[in-house]
Amino acid sequence: MAHIKSTAVEPPHPLLIWDASAGAAAAALPALAAGTAQSLRLPEPAPAQLACRLEAELSVSLQALESTTAAYEQRRFSPGKREAVADALWHASAGYLDVLVAAR
Secondary structure (H helix, E strand, O other), rough: OOOOOOOOOOOOOOOOOOEOOOOOOOOOHEEEEEOHHHHHHHHHOOOOHHHHHHHHHHHHHHHHHHHHHHHHHHHOOOOOOOOHHHHHHHHHHHHHHHHHHOOO
16 A cells, blocks of 8 residues: 655744734735745744634624624515625635634
């Protein structure tokens, strides 16, 4: 039986692009475009910090899913195109599921 060596690459650490208190991280986008962003990437969070972040993300994602579901329900049987609200609902549900899987 042949052994297959995994070529999977571990994803890079996060790169801060924007912060609610400080705004845009000016050096991040040019470094990302130039392929030199590695030194700007954030360190891997401790397990407890990661769990806290995922819990917060899950809460925000659930709120987004609930609000887009409500918007879709309001337009569901109305005349006109529903693509905009349907797309928003799809994005919110896909985002919620991504975070849910990451939190497990």
